[in-house]
Amino acid sequence: MTAQVQSQTSYDVIVVGSGAGAMTSALFAADQGLSVLIVEKSDKYGGTSAISGGGIWIPNNHYFAEKGGKDSFELALQYLKAATGEHGDEVRLRAYLNNAPQMIHALETNSRVRYAVAEKYPDYYQQLPGSLPGGRSLDPELFDTSLLGDELDNLRKPSPSTLLMGCIAWTARHAHKVMSREFGWRLLILGLMVRYKLDFKWRRKSKIDRRASLGSSLVASLRRSLMDRNVPLWLNTDFRELLTEQGRVTGVRVQQGGKELELHARRGVIFGSGGFEQNQELREKYLPQPTRREWSATPPGNNTGAALEAGMALGAATSLLDWAWWAPTIAVPGEDKPRGVFAERAFPGAIVVNGLGRRFVNEAAPYLEFVDAMYRDNQSSGGKSTPAWVIFDGHFRFHYAMGPLMPAQVAPDSRLRKAWLNSVYWKADSLAELAGQIGVDADGLESTVQTVNEYARTGVDVEFGRGGNVFDRYYGDSNVKPNPCLAPLKKGPYYAMRLDAGDIGTKGGLLTNEHAQVVSEDGQPIPGLYAIGNCSASVMGTSYPGAGGTLGPAMTFGYIAANHIAGNP
Structure with missing residues (x-):
């Protein structure tokens, strides 16, 4: 839905941002009977998630178990405690490990999101106890974007580097087979090319494959699931500040079409709006030097730290501000x-x-x-x-x-x-x-x-x-x-x-508890305010335990936040 002032300005839940974590939280809130609005600063939805690999790191997931894989809560906790070290918060780690398998199982059961286990994708720190040589990273299946109708035009386009030959969709499992030159890799490429070439009707409309893959698949399937629930998503709606009453967050002030608008949230506001990597001033204030926003692989003009600054204005605690999800x-x-x-x-x-x-x-x-x-x-x-x-x-x-x-x-x-x-x-x-x-x-x-x-x-x-x-x-x-x-x-x-010393988002942000509630400097929750994804301090500390270690927690704590708001922790 393009930005236009709507007659309804009060909802149970307002979600700021439209990445995977934000849309996951909106979906689960809607499934519990809450009215939800998503507001997005950009003219496209999907955020950094849409141009990512779309993988999620979910220890002890049912996909791996169904294939005979062996994992456990205890083994994953051992690994995460070793990986996060002094920066780890065991309470939040346990919340993540308890809820992540439930989150993805519920998504598969109740939405159009589909994943498969990347059995050969290892955890990143193979030297640490509790690591596995594969089975914890999940890879999105391909998604037919024609199901989005006109909303396809508003989806953030994938980066050319995530598509075969800049136009053909393939999964991370496909890419691995080709890049490692495993037996049959040439035949795989041929098959993908033939499938694309034979889709004559779609190619008359677009050079980009009908099927979305990686992060584009995840975002497209989440958006279609939200459309099934009639959850509105307002584009070109720029968050400006939080509304509060007697210490409780009650809504947001946004700018839309050159006008300011107050939106009220009866139950809570969920920040899912990304980090601050596109804000040069904040980069220079917090990140190691030299640092340039032009080195970041995230969408320019977005992720400027609005949620961070709004939370800090209310006295929110922060952590890990000197870290990013680094990537050359x-x-x-x-x-x-x-x-x-x-x-x-x-x-x-x-x-x-x-x-x-x-x-x-x-x-x-x-x-x-x-x-x-x-x-x-x-x-x-x-x-x-x-x-x-x-x-x-x-x-x-x-x-x-x-x-x-x-x-x-x-x-x-x-x-x-x-x-x-x-x-x-x-x-x-x-x-x-x-x-x-x-x-x-x-x-x-x-x-x-x-x-x-x-x-x-x-x-x-x-x-x-x-x-x-x-x-x-x-x-x-x-x-x-x-x-x-x-x-x-x-x-x-x-x-x-x-x-260059680039990144795929900043790692530090507003400090949250095990319910995804933003906490103040004294550790108490700020009523009505939740944060997930890169605008919150990562549950992974300074580590990156495996492929999908960003989106997995963002979606899981989105699930946790929705449940907590609905009174179903």
Whole structure:
């Protein structure tokens, strides 16, 4: 529903934001007989969730159990306590682990949301007790967007990097099979292409696949489920401040069509509006330096910290404001936001170096830890790790993707946009020449490549252990021996691409309790105010336990908030 002043201005629940967590909370509130309104600042719904992988990390889920997988509350709690350490709150962790399996089971039973277990996707910290080599991350199934009708026009479009060839929908399970070059990967691509090509009627309407995948599938299926319940979603409705009476939050003031409007919430307001990564002033105030909003892979103009500032104005406590869901990014001219580099760093034959030409991290490490290492090395190297540089050779270029560059066997250099040379990628016949182009120490780079080439021969990365655990190997090339994440760099031309210290959202925000209620500095709940997702301080502390560690808690605490508001904790 496009923004226009409606006659109804009072609801039981008002949800600010339209990402996966926000829409999940609205859905469960509506299912308990509450009247719900969703207000969204942008002209599109879905937020960062719509351009994400859409995965959710749900320990002890029924999908895994149905396939014979072994998991338990106790095992997951052991893992999370080890991962979160001093930043973990056991009460909130227990609330998450108790409710997450119930949340996804209820969604599958009562909505159009459909998931499948990614059996091979490992938890990120394989060295910690309680970790599993797969089964806790769930991957959205494809969703037919024609079911949205006109509402499809208002869905935030997926990033080109999440679609095969920029237009064909595929699941994370499909992508893994192709990226790791497992048996049958070529046939899989052929099948996806044929399915897309034969959908003649839809392709006359749109170049983008009829089927949504990943985060787009999740958001589209949630929106269709809300349409089934006649839950209104107002776009172009900018939250400005909270309304209160005698210390209780009673509604919100919004701006819509150039006018201010007061909306009243009889039972509660749920913030699900994202973090503050698009607010440069707040970034400079809280995040490690250097920091730029242009490095963030989230939608520009959104996630500016309005919920954080409104909560703080009421005396809300905060936590983890100096952390983000870090992910290295590559800027592409003409695109409104950079692209996150998630899987490609594990492919054999690419290394990442600082300005001294030295490696400083296991390239295949989880993305949060990767950028954290960039900042730590930046301090010890005198500012030489922001940016960092990914280096690869002609063999890698032919066989593998990196950021916006598809493998050269599909998209050779001659087919790349001319503006990308010396902006997206740099190219030279020798490592020394390449180092000169990007301002990296040439001797350091030559020495590093020689060392890594020896690691590739032996299969053992003595410095950082790349490829030494099941998570690293998840996106490695299963055909490369002895280590699927290591290959020599020895075939020119050589390539470089710039990696910035990016993010997929901030991690800190309003502190909440086990019911998703925002709490004040003295630990007491602020009546009528709830926060979920990136506008709240993450239950995961400074850790990122597995794929879907952002959306899983956002949706789960949305479920918890709806139940608490309805008097059904």
